[in-house]
Every structure is written in structure tokens, then in C-alpha cells.
Amino acid sequence: MSRAENYITKYEDRIDISNELPVAGIESTINSSDAIDMVSHSSEFIIDLVTPIGTRYIGKTKFIGRHSDNFLLLELPQIPNDDLDYFFQEGFSMDIKAVSTKGEGAVIRFRCQVINVMLKPIAMLMVSLPSSMKITQLREDPRYDVNLRAQMFTEYLKLECQLRDLSKGGCRFTTSPLAKPVEIGQRVSIRIIAPKKSVLQALPLSGVVCNLQCSMHYAKYGVKFDEESRIHAKTLFRQMKFDVNKLELKF
Structure with missing residues (x-):
């Protein structure tokens, strides 16, 4: 034809x-x-x-x-x-x-x-x-580059992930491209991997997945926090310090 x-x-x-x-x-x-x-x-x-x-x-x-x-x-x-x-x-x-x-x-x-x-x-x-x-x-607040090990949870799924940027209103995390995908609009909860006695253990970051970008190296998700997690994010920022161009946690 x-x-x-x-x-x-x-x-x-x-x-x-x-x-x-x-x-x-x-x-x-x-x-x-x-x-x-x-x-x-x-x-x-x-x-x-x-x-x-x-x-x-x-x-x-x-x-x-x-x-x-x-x-x-x-x-x-x-x-x-x-x-x-x-x-x-x-x-x-x-x-x-x-x-x-x-x-x-x-x-x-x-x-x-x-x-x-x-x-x-x-x-x-x-x-x-x-x-x-x-x-x-998209955002009221600027995001800052971070590189934090974390775990992501949904109602039926648990994944290892990396927190790549953070603001008072949301974050971006990455997972393996082979991991089961999380759908846009799905609620997720993220817990930063920290020492057991760290205040971060009681500060989960929860919200809704707003966007997804995939590459051969990772799947990258953008999350908008709920009101409680916006408060948690402010506390998290107080536990961090600048190191060159990104924020790092102070344990």
C-alpha cells in the first residue's frame, strides 16, 4: 500500500x-x-x-x-x-x-x-x-537536590527508592526501571532510611503521585504532599545542611 x-x-x-x-x-x-x-x-x-x-x-x-x-x-x-x-x-x-x-x-x-x-x-x-x-x-516552593535512601509504600507495594529532590510541598523519588510501576494519582508514603532513634523515623512523607518519567536507568516519580507531610517536610529541612550543591541529613 x-x-x-x-x-x-x-x-x-x-x-x-x-x-x-x-x-x-x-x-x-x-x-x-x-x-x-x-x-x-x-x-x-x-x-x-x-x-x-x-x-x-x-x-x-x-x-x-x-x-x-x-x-x-x-x-x-x-x-x-x-x-x-x-x-x-x-x-x-x-x-x-x-x-x-x-x-x-x-x-x-x-x-x-x-x-x-x-x-x-x-x-x-x-x-x-x-x-x-x-x-x-507547578510548585509554590523550590525543590532542593538531595540523595537519600528511602522506602516507598503503597497499600499493596513496598519498594526501595532514592529521594532525589525535596521541597516543603513535594518531592521526587526514583526506583529501578524493573520495579512494579506506581500509577499516577496513587497515594504513596515515603520513609527515609535513618538510624532507629532518629526523629526521621516518625516523619513519613505521604502524598499523591503527580507525574512519572522513565529511562533505562530508573523510573522517576513526582509527589505532591498532603498537609501533614508538609509539616513533616519543614521538620526534615531543619535536620539538613548544605553540602556543595545539595542538602544532606545531619544524624
């Missing part, structure tokens, strides 16, 4: 991700250079593409980087070649959402066009870089 015939006969939507929690916050518009600098390499992008005849694709991919000629390079979504040929055609427009975990954290949204699809030597998707992007701040 030719590409033109495939485009005419194909009609089914392809939705590869589940519904995510709504984002609350104040939206503003900033220039794309400042916005894309907030996004880390290998961050997850959510693509929302509607073809000219109304067929929709929603899925995830990874951010590779910015080209000096004002293009963005993304990994190709891992979908069948027929779907790649159908959805990702030169000139098609798409909406992209990215999450920045830096500082106060933000959701970044922008609209772009497919410039080129490259299959060799490395499969990549080249898209246009708009002049501006929409940004919604």
Missing part, C-alpha cells in the same frame, strides 16, 4: 497514554529559548497530533536536544512503521507537553510542525521550534 493510500484508508485514533492529572497553576508565555532551557535532555515529551482528516495520536517520546538552526530533535515514538508513516508526515502540526523538574517545576506546552523523520543511522524526529511557549508553574 502506498503512503497516499494508507493516509486515505487509515482512520483509527491511536491513544497510547492514560489520562493524567489536571495541572493547576498560573499560565504565562515566555520565549522558547528560555523555556526549552528548562527541559533536561531525555525528558519525556507528550505528543498530541491530529491529522488533517481528524485522526488523533497521543503518545510519549524523549527529548534529545535543540539544533542550532532552531529545530528540536526527539526520539521517534515506538509505534509500528505504518503508524509512523501515517501520523508523522512533513508539515503535520502537533501539540507537545513537557515537564521541567528544575527549581519550582513547570509544565511547558507548545505547538510545532514535523520537519523531517530520520530512520538512519539513528531514528529521530525533527520538529520546528516556535518563537514562544506556554508555561505553568
